[in-house]
């Protein structure tokens with residue numbers, strides 16, 4: 418069976434994995450990204466790691482990276498995690514270091530494909546994966562294939578607009594899904610709800626993180642529950658848009674914020690039901706992603722084995 422290498426370039430660490438073409442992960446680890454030293458240095462560190470951990474010869478490698486990626490041309494145009502990596506021929510750089518054909522992909526697209534093959538999207542043909550964290554990303558699989566759009570930029574679900582005059586988004590627009598359910602939006606919501614609430618567990622923490630808010634909600638704190646409920650409702654409205662557009666069999670929600678699980682997913686499903694054009698639309702399964710931080714390198718590796 419063919420062996421593939423997968424790379425997921427993160428802001429701090431770059432995850433690496435050696436996988437079989439059936440998606441079995443043989444070995445995985447990480448190296449520091451150190452983006453200031455440039456992509457060539459990172460590619461050399463990755464090549465060194467693979468040479469020390471791989472038993473056999475790989476046939477291709479896939480590299481996932483946040484930002485605007487042209488998978489066909491092998492170019493990374495711009496990345497929020499790697500300031501200064503503008504118009505970088507990332508596929509060529511990794512190909513030179515690894516001495517392999519290399520395919521690059523947006524990291525969330527890669528994660529969606531990984532979940533589709535081996536995680537929460539197993540066994541379906543039409544699938545969407547959302548990642549909730551500081552940013553809100555998305556990847557779309559249509560009829561078994563990753564949908565990239567005409568420029569490779571498809572799947573920016575976090576920047577679909579839910580409220581025309583809503584809160585300002587990092588992208589410059591207003592009322593985007595990301596501006597309503599991204600980490601800073603949840604923290605801002607907690608600040609507002611805390612001011613309105615009477616006594617709340619959130620009072621004990623100066624600047625509660627999403628994790629702390631979820632923890633308080635799990636403990637039954639009414640204010641924290643309201644924060645999660647409101648966040649989940651906006652997520653559900655976003656999901657209803659996706660369901661109406663794509664009619665997927667399943668939508669998986671991953672990323673750090675998805676650790677809140679049913680605290681967010683239950684109100685999201687309720688909002689989806691409420692906004693669905695027909696009750697049949699609300700039957701799309703809304704689930705948590707399964708592969709965590711392995712989804713992206715796995716998906717990148719599996720995409721590298723395909724010519725699509």
Ligand SMILES: [Zn+2]
Pocket residue numbers: 575576577586587588589590591593595596
């Ligand atoms: Zn936006």
